[in-house]
Amino acid sequence: MMGYLSVSLQPRAVNVDLQTDATLQVDISDALSERDKVKFTVHTKSTLPNFKQSEFSVVRQHEEFIWLHDSFVENEDYAGYIIPPAPPRPDFDASREKLQKLGEGEGSMTKEEFTKMKQELEAEYLAIFKKTVAMHEVFLCRVAAHPVLRKDLNFHVFLEYNQDLSVRGKNKKEKLEDFFKNVVKSADGVLVAGVKDVDDFFEHEKTFLLEYHNRVKDASAKSDRMIRSHKSTHTTALLRILLHHYAYYCTTTAPLRILLFFLKVSELFEKTRKIEARVAADEDLKLADLLKYYLRESQAAKDLLYRRGRALVDYENANKALDKARAKNRDVLQAETSQQLCCHKFEKISESAKQELIDFKTRRVAAFRKNLVELAELELKHAKGNLQLLQSCLSVLKGDT
Amino acid sequence: MADTARDPPPEQTDFQELEDGEDLFPEPAAAPESGPASLPAEDVSTNSNGPKQDSLFDDDPEDLFAEATEEVSLDSPERDVLLSDGPSPAITPITPPTSVITPRIGHAHDDMFTHSSFDEIEEEEGGDSFDIHIAVSDPEKVGDGMNAYMAYKVTTKTSLSVFKQGEFSVKRRFSDFLGLHSKLASKYLHVGYIVPPAPEKSIVGMTKVKVGKEDQSSNEFVEKRRSALERYLMRTVKHPVLLKDPDVLQFLESSELPRAVSTQALSSAGLLRMVNKAADAVNKMTIKMNESDAWFEEKQQQFENLDIQLRKLHASVESLVCHRKELSVNTALFAKSAAMLGNSEDHTALSRALSQLAEVEEKIDQLHQDQANADFYLFSELLGDYVRLITAVKGVFDHRMKTWQKWQDSQMLLQKKREAEAKLQFTNKPDKLQQAKDEIKELEGKVQQGERDFEQISKTIRKEVSRFEKERVKDFKSVIIKYLESLVQTQQQLIKYWEAFLPEAKAIS
16 A cells, blocks of 8 residues: 655754754655665765765665664773664554555445545654654764764764665574573673762762663653543544534535534534644654653663673772782783773773763753753644634634524 | 315414414414304313323313314214214314425425424524523432432423412422323323433442442432433423423422332333333334325434434444543553653753643643543433434334324224125114114224324424424534533643743753
8 A cells, every 4th residue: 555655854853952063964865665664865964084075875774773873882992972772663564554454444434534544544654754764863963963973984884885784684593692682781780780889970870860761661651652542532523423413414404504503513623633633743743752762862871881880890800800819929910901901991981971971961951841842832832723713613603503 | 075174264373383382282262163063172171081092182271182182082972973063173273274285295395394394493593582491400319228319409490481480499309200201201202292201210320329339430420310300301391392281390390299100110110111112113013104295204214314323423422532531541640650750850940840741741631531521421411312312203203103003994994894884784684784884983083083193193293303303403503512612611721731831841951
């Protein structure tokens, strides 16, 4: 049914407040949704000497974004940074299923109903599509805005290399390996988190992030449910009452103004229904997406703290090993080198981590502010629109009767 | 013979205003026709016959039909005298000039009649001085245990002269309402009046109340019932004929009312009702009416369709109410979650804003609940009422069929008797012959009455259907307007809440 969908996007509202500077600007200028994949056109404008041209575009798929993200995570040099969370996989399954069901049920509904439902579902598909594009874009923008990550070689290859990066998705074996790695990591994470930090700042951050992350997770889930409920509460039922009455009266010799009454009311509900749908969509965008994003970001921040905690544990272990070695006067040099490495790693991470966490807070506050303000403004706009429609219809109806 | 004779003299202008509530059935001012026929009518009217199988109405001084009943009841000896003189004059004034010929003339005229009466109704709307308002309030539990019941206060405010006072109230219990309906139904349904159905019994609901469970659901149940009883009474008094019925007046006015025991579900009367209903259903299937009147066929079909539609719509409104309640629950959950998030946020201004967001969402949750109630009470209950009303309408159409059947049966019997009489002519049995002749005369009267009954019920149904449709439009319109007003309020509240929140959000820095 949905062959493919191509959407040209103009500069859209970025979820995260980022400073774009002229040295490197990245955006997704176009996107194509095919049967089972989405093709993003990544457009770059840069004054940096690293690139061959000052403006260029390439086509990338979701797996290539994941490859880039994973390369950051696995890079030891970046251990002290919050790695921008990877964009979620484009998921049109639910929407596609609905469209398919609609196609199957075409015979059982009127042409009008069918067209209307089709339009609605297509709009839903489009909304999901736009969202996934936005999320992939935000990822790239975060990388481009980061003073260190923007210089990453893989990133430049990602932006510039105009062939397929031949990055295949992980196979079963690799996925299983990942799974075990995560299990080990969480167990280790618990261990590491248990170690009390001397530094007050980090100790506070640890406690804060743990609680915050859990609460964002809960709020995100609840907001999703609320918005889903909102979407399914239509005044469609009432619309149908009116249309049926209207149709019934067409078959009797009812006076014209009764027909007009019902017609006007059903038109009104048609319009208010559209506004209600937009309210749900805006809430989704400004509230649900915000929470989802910060769920991922807070996880990335937690990961950073974990890495630092890990480095701290390693450092302390190295110290102990060094003391032991000195006591036994055996492999002292080896222990010293090892200890120095650990110390250096730990200090490097700590230094950048502090700044990263401060930046995280700044970004978070700015993003929430922007979205909450926009949410309130949109809610007001829609409520006022609804009110105006209702009041004008009421005055007409009351005037008639 | 019957048709032409029934054309009343055109000067009978008293009855052109069909919908004038007060004067729908004015007293027959003077018997316009032949003297001898009218005299016995007056005599007979003083005989108070109890409710009979064929009697149309109870004794009602204002009821025009009272005399007609006495004249044509099967057992009344005077009937013969009257019939031999041609049409009973008391009947003719009732039929307004236009409607007499309607059953005979084809579809086109029917349309005109319906249309014009509908228009008349619409014109009347402006000058409608229907001034009566009934409120059902103050549900009070009386007694204890399984014998307990809810007593409701029924307050009537009116300026109509048929009532003794302008404002008065009485205490009634649910079975009183059912009793009233049962009386009205037995009096009026079989002559074609659409008697509004009483609210449904609910053994489960009432048991909870009796047992004394003071919780949300039993309060809701009592409120639902109270509202339904109020709507029921208002619908009943809106009917111009029912309004003047003595049982209705007694119900509204007298402080003591004999308890209606036959309304209990498990009583013998109740069982009898169930048996009758079943019998009716079987009968309905076996009667094949020869419908000469396309209007009725059309209308019956329309009501069938409407019934199906209304039931479907009732179901979808109930699902809308469900969804809205779910939305309310989810909004409350989110509000709590947002408050928790605000608590853990360490940036002060953002933390405060998030708490404010949580409060806004909580208030919105309350709004959703109120909206769900509006959806429910306004639409769902209305649709439920109309589903039951349509059943009553269909019942009235069925009665017409039965009336027709009776008429046909009498005709067939008459035919048989005539054949038998013809045979008897050739035998030498003067007694039997006379008896046959007598029987034939009786049957001829019965046939005529049957035809009159049939035409009367047909006419009444037409009027009732017009009235019903007009009322239905009014009801739906008023509910829709109330609903829109409730939506307006919701939006105004939403605006208030978000306007209060916006500066908090902007204050984050």
